[in-house]
Amino acid sequence: xxxxxxxxxxxxxxxxxxxxxxxxxxxxxxxxxxxxxxxxxxxxxxxxxxxxxxxxxxxxxxxxxxxxxxxxxxxxxxxxxxxxxxxxxxxxxxxxxxxxxxxxxxxxxxxxxxxxxxxxxxxxxxxxxxxxxxxxxxxxxxxxxxxxxxxxxxxxxxxxxxxxxxxxxxxxxxxxxxxxxxxxxxxxxxxxxxxxxxxxxxxxxxxxxxxxxxxxxxxxxxxxxxxxxxxxxxxxxxxxxxxxxxxxxxxxxxxxxxxxxxxxxxxxxxxxxxxxxxxxxxxxxxxxxxxxxxxxxxxxxxxxxxxxxxxxxxxxxxxxxxxxxxxxxxxxxxxxxxxxxxxxxxxxxxxxxxxxxxxxxxx
Amino acid sequence: xxxxxxxxxxxxxxxxxxxxxxxxxxxxxxxxxxxxxxxxxxxxxxxxxxxxxxxxxxxxxxxxxxxxxxxxxxxxxxxxxxxxxxxxxxxxxxxxxxxxxxxxxxxxxxxxxxxxxxxxxxxxxxxxxxxxxxxxxxxxxxxxxxxxxxxxxxxxxxxxxxxxxxxxxxxxxxxxxxxxxxxxxxxxxxxxxxxxxxxxxxxxxxxxxxxxxxxxxxxxxxxxxxxxxxxxxxxxxxxxxxxxxxxxxxxxxxxxxxxxxxxxxxxxxxxxxxxxxxxxxxxxxxxxxxxxxxxxxxxxxxxxxxxxxxxxxxxxxxxxxxxxxxxxxxxxxxxxxxxxxxxxxxxxxxxxxxxxxxxxxxxxxxxxxxxxxxxxxxxxxxxxxxxxxxxxxxxxxxxxxxxxxxxxxxxxxxxxxxxxxxxxxxxxxxxxxxxxxxxxxxxxxxxx
Numbered sequence: 124x125x126x127x128x129x130x131x132x133x134x135x136x137x138x139x140x141x142x143x144x145x146x147x148x149x150x151x152x153x154x155x156x157x158x159x160x161x162x163x164x165x166x167x168x169x170x171x172x173x174x175x176x177x178x179x180x181x182x183x184x185x186x187x188x189x190x191x192x193x194x195x196x197x198x199x200x201x202x203x204x205x206x207x208x209x210x211x212x213x214x215x216x217x218x219x220x221x222x223x224x225x226x227x228x229x230x231x232x233x234x235x236x237x238x239x240x241x242x243x244x245x246x247x248x249x250x251x252x253x254x255x256x257x258x259x260x261x262x263x264x265x266x267x268x269x270x271x272x273x274x275x276x277x278x279x280x281x282x283x284x285x286x287x288x289x290x291x292x293x294x295x296x297x298x299x300x301x302x303x304x305x306x307x308x309x310x311x312x313x314x315x316x317x318x319x320x321x322x323x324x325x326x327x328x329x330x331x332x333x334x335x336x337x338x339x340x341x342x343x344x345x346x347x348x349x350x351x352x353x354x355x356x357x358x359x360x361x362x363x364x365x366x367x368x369x370x371x372x373x374x375x376x377x378x379x380x381x382x383x384x385x386x387x388x389x390x391x392x393x394x395x396x397x398x399x400x401x402x403x404x405x406x407x408x409x410x411x412x413x414x415x416x417x418x419x420x421x422x423x424x425x426x427x428x429x430x431x432x433x434x435x436x437x438x439x440x441x442x443x444x445x446x447x448x449x450x451x452x453x454x455x456x457x458x459x460x461x462x463x464x465x466x467x468x469x470x471x472x473x474x475x476x477x478x479x480x481x482x483x484x485x486x
Numbered sequence: 487x488x489x490x491x492x493x494x495x496x497x498x499x500x501x502x503x504x505x506x507x508x509x510x511x512x513x514x515x516x517x518x519x520x521x522x523x524x525x526x527x528x529x530x531x532x533x534x535x536x537x538x539x540x541x542x543x544x545x546x547x548x549x550x551x552x553x554x555x556x557x558x559x560x561x562x563x564x565x566x567x568x569x570x571x572x573x574x575x576x577x578x579x580x581x582x583x584x585x586x587x588x589x590x591x592x593x594x595x596x597x598x599x600x601x602x603x604x605x606x607x608x609x610x611x612x613x614x615x616x617x618x619x620x621x622x623x624x625x626x627x628x629x630x631x632x633x634x635x636x637x638x639x640x641x642x643x644x645x646x647x648x649x650x651x652x653x654x655x656x657x658x659x660x661x662x663x664x665x666x667x668x669x670x671x672x673x674x675x676x677x678x679x680x681x682x683x684x685x686x687x688x689x690x691x692x693x694x695x696x697x698x699x700x701x702x703x704x705x706x707x708x709x710x711x712x713x714x715x716x717x718x719x720x721x722x723x724x725x726x727x728x729x730x731x732x733x734x735x736x737x738x739x740x741x742x743x744x745x746x747x748x749x750x751x752x753x754x755x756x757x758x759x760x761x762x763x764x765x766x767x768x769x770x771x772x773x774x775x776x777x778x779x780x781x782x783x784x785x786x787x788x789x790x791x792x793x794x795x796x797x798x799x800x801x802x803x804x805x806x807x808x809x810x811x812x813x814x815x816x817x818x819x820x821x822x823x824x825x826x827x828x829x830x831x832x833x834x835x836x837x838x839x840x841x842x843x844x845x846x847x848x849x850x851x852x853x854x855x856x857x858x859x860x861x862x863x864x865x866x867x868x869x870x871x872x873x874x875x876x877x878x879x880x881x882x883x884x885x886x887x888x889x890x891x892x893x894x895x896x897x898x899x900x901x902x903x904x905x906x907x908x909x910x911x912x913x914x915x916x917x918x919x920x921x922x923x924x925x926x927x928x929x930x931x932x933x934x
Contacts, residue, residue, distance in 0.1 A: 148604070148605075149600075149604040149605075150600055150601055150603075150604035150605035151605075153597075153600050153604065154597075157597065247715075250686065250713060250715075258686075258687055258688075259617070259618040259687045259688075260617065260618050260621045260687070260688060261592065261618070261621070261622065263625055265625065278629075279600075279604070348593070352592075352593055352596040352597075352622065353596070353622075353625060353626055354592060354596065354621070354622040354623075354625070356592045356593075356618055356621075356622060358590070358591050358592045358593070358618055358619070359591065359592055359593035361591065363591075364593075395601075398587065412548035412549050412557075412587040413549060416549065
């Protein structure tokens with residue numbers, strides 16, 4: 124039943140977007156495609172952080188992998204778009220599995236640090252192997268409109284279709300997964316690893332799996348972004364992107380796919396909207412380029428203060444819908460690293476008391 | 487249980503749809519109209535051109551790592567256009583210059599350029615800055631047949647008339663510059679060992695290509711690349727020292743010229759330093775040297791460290807403001823519109839390239855189409871604010887063809903010898919440009 128209902132809603136949204144794509148003009152089509160690409164990645168990330176309780180500041184790196192896999196396959200093997208996206212997802216799932224192996228052993232700030240390293244280091248590969256990845260200039264990725272749509276069909280509209288379709292399918296799969304037995308297990312692990320393990324759940328395997336799924340989503344997002352931008356270059360996949368993705372997930376409301384959409388809209392549109400406002404008020408270009416950054420910061424602070432459960436949390440409250448049974452997902456970020464092993468607790472205690480003793484000794 | 491779960495998904499997905507709708511209408515004013523030449527009003531001969539205005543766009547790094555210095559360029563161009571608008575415009579049309587901040591990030595460049603073309607309906611993309619950033623959008627601009635003129639980068643790659651007919655460079659390309667610097671080193675320091683320090687991208691590689699056309703292979707004892715993202719150039723400088731290089735030629739941006747100089751000082755390594763134009767603006771460089779030295783709690787005087795650096799210039803030296811009519815014109819506009827900015831090489835660049843745009847527009851005629859603009863540029867643009875003639879033709883889309891050599895003395899580039907012009911081929915000769923630079927029109931507006 125859940126599956127059927129989700130499917131119906133997805134089809135409905137798809138139809139709305141399809142109609143929309145005819146009515147909004149080329150540039151809005153392009154923006155629609157871009158937003159759909161980011162939503163895919165943010166959706167996977169919000170699942171990872173909000174549902175499975177792991178953090179990643181490195182999802183830009185998975186988008187990087189997805190984008191380059193798509194670009195290379197198109198350039199050398201001329202694969203069709205659908206296969207490019209699937210291949211990008213598969214490659215990122217594999218990469219996510221490897222990162223997940225490490226992630227399952229790391230907690231809190233250590234996991235954040237490890238994924239941060241990934242975001243910083245991976246795009247450098249493109250500069251090291253210029254022959255394959257084209258260095259700073261990157262690779263061109265030119266998708267053409269299928270001939271069956273006619274010669275005058277706008278490329279941007281076609282890209283919007285591809286991007287929205289891929290995003291909707293990904294979100295549908297994610298929504299079902301999050302409501303399934305796996306999703307419930309992730310929540311159990313997130314809330315209390317010890318209790319989950321005692322209930323017979325394989326904590327490490329579940330955590331790796333969450334990373335695999337989430338990375339695959341980022342891979343799809345990366346491939347879509349590459350197709351939409353018509354170019355992949357390392358400058359696109361900076362640390363800023365990784366942090367922006369996480370910001371979008373948190374702003375929208377962790378663990379909520381609708382929240383992922385809200386958050387993405389905020390980070391895609393608020394800065395450019397503020398720039399337009401600043402420019403139309405006659406600020407000179409250096410001021411009108413700095414003011415939006417400051418104003419964006421203010422928006423982020425205000426949203427987090429006013430809607431601590433993210434925008435989707437606020438929407439739920441407004442519409443009187445109960446929050447998901449899983450509780451406030453934001454706790455994930457505040458929660459201290461759990462100590463499933465009693466031995467670890469003793470070590471922490473020992474370390475905690477050590478410095479004063481040392482101090483006594485030296486004085 | 488099952489029911490309650492499905493209940494939650496429905497509104498969530500519905501909201502997603504609304505959100506997407508909001509996305510589509512996001513920053514307002516979405517219009518799908520595209521101006522067409524045939525049934526347009528009189529005077530509106532092309533997208534972005536009305537009876538009273540010409541709308542052009544650009545992407546520039548106004549914030550982010552590339553912003554210091556470079557953010558002045560579009561402000562200087564804008565000041566020049568304001569000046570022209572106040573004096574009658576181009577065939578009575580005022581220039582409306584839309585500058586988008588791409589933060590030197592290619593993905594932002596992609597979005598901003600599409601906004602300029604698809605939403606703002608610009609007539610042309612003018613002086614978009616940066617090699618990696620602009621490479622991301624050149625295919626798009628060409629497929630949309632939008633004039634992509636005077637890219638602010640010396641990459642030889644803009645010269646691709648058959649694949650990118652819409653794209654034109656403007657400033658002296660790095661291959662020509664490499665040849666001119668290499669030729670200078672070969673003649674002035676014969677038999678000396680030469681080390682090359684270069685940025686590991688098209689900028690540095692094109693420069694090294696030009697150098698290798700001129701310098702004998704056996705005289706080059708070391709080639710050390712650096713990445714623009716990694717400021718630890720110590721090992722590279724140590725290798726240059728170990729190679730015994732007596733002359734170091736540097737294709738670097740200002741920050742890395744400063745790092746090269748400071749690291750060499752630390753190693754008591756004092757080769758003759760030859761730096762490309764991009765990395766040698768004396769005012770920028772002096773400031774950076776002082777700032778970097780201060781970070782390690784050392785006090786240096788910028789002008790002392792830049793003293794004697796050999797470089798080239800394709801625009802008139804700022805030291806000649808008392809005699810050069812172009813610099814006098816630029817300084818007048820600078821004082822009137824952007825007096826808060828320093829009057830440095832970036833401001834000079836922004837105004838000089840704006841002047842070339844006006845030349846092209848005047849030449850394109852009273853009611854120009856986009857094709858007219860391309861034909862005008864391919865027909866050749868007469869020498870203006872740059873010290874050498876432009877190379878534009880139907881088979882060549884590069885701009886300035888030459889530069890003079892000079893040394894930095896007391897923080898000012900002093901020209902030595904004539905303007906040297908050449909081509910981008912390995913064997914093309916380097917000759918003196920004997921025709922003097924024409925004076926600037928008193929009005930600041932070119933005549934067609």
